[in-house]
Amino acid sequence: MEETIDKIVQWLRDQVKEANVKGLLVGVSGGLDSAVVANLIKRAVPDHSLGVIMPLDSSPDSVTHAEKVIEKCGIDKITIDLTDTHKVMYTQIQDQLKQKKEWKEQNDQLSNANLRARLRMSTSYALATNYNYLVVGTDNASEWYTGYFTKYGDGGVDILPIIEFTKQEVREMARALGVPDEVVNKKPSADLWEGQTDETEMGTSYDKIDAFLKGEEIPIKDKEIIEKMHRRTEHKRKAANQFRLSN
């Protein structure tokens, strides 16, 4: 694991150099993936690494965990509370949709949730421009394959250092990096609505997704869910389709 970590850290340094920037920032949620990335950027650019905490109706636990992660790994911290911003924006969106008779209850939670992820992305880029840093993403192999992220939200980043690793491998990396136990052991959650957990929403588990990605046999029901998620999210893993007169 240490060897893998060293390789990622070196790769991060190369990215900073190639992009001709000063450092790296990551949104720190109190969850596992961002805790690992926070530690990696600290190792890569110790004096120019920033963790951004962006609460948005977040549970107090998430904020406490995020602060603990940042304190333990020693990166700089900025907290920007997006609760009010989101409320103003989403209320207007909802009102206009209702006026146009296009508001649909079944879409409300998801569009609300995705707006949260995109507000965090916008905030990260506003900071990145001023610091002259890159925005580092936290997607792992399991999330990338299933498309379990918001397009241009948490998916809107400059570089992806842990994209090749399954959730289980990221957890092992977290232990090696000294991420606090309560973060390593908690259930993965996008924290986009109360009580949300990744596994309940997806209808399968990271253990199953990880096993599938390693080519192991998993129950047909889980295989079908994973393949369906993968097919439906193909558009998120590539650039936008472009019209060409010559086509």
Ligand SMILES: Nc1ncnc2c1ncn2[C@@H]1O[C@H](COP(=O)(O)OP(=O)(O)OC[C@H]2O[C@@H]([n+]3cccc(C(=O)O)c3)[C@H](O)[C@@H]2O)[C@@H](O)[C@H]1O
């Ligand atoms: N074929 C196609 N070609 C091009 N674009 C296509 C498309 N189909 C949909 N689209 C576009 O994509 C949009 C749907 O994609 P998107 O907006 O991403 O939304 P969607 O995939 O529906 O939802 C995002 C999922 O990721 C989860 N998530 C989000 C953020 C963080 C985390 C986490 O683990 O922390 C998890 C969230 O809970 C939810 O299940 C559509 O509104 C449409 O604009």
Ligand SMILES: Nc1ncnc2c1ncn2[C@@H]1O[C@H](COP(=O)(O)OP(=O)(O)OP(=O)(O)O)[C@@H](O)[C@H]1O
């Ligand atoms: N409250 C928050 N403050 C800052 N960044 C956040 C916040 N919530 C989400 N993010 C960003 O969105 C990313 C995607 O969330 P996701 O839940 O997949 O990762 P995680 O919380 O780090 O780990 P886990 O999947 O184990 O919960 C986070 O890694 C983080 O960069």
Ligand SMILES: [Mg+2]
């Ligand atoms: Mg999370």
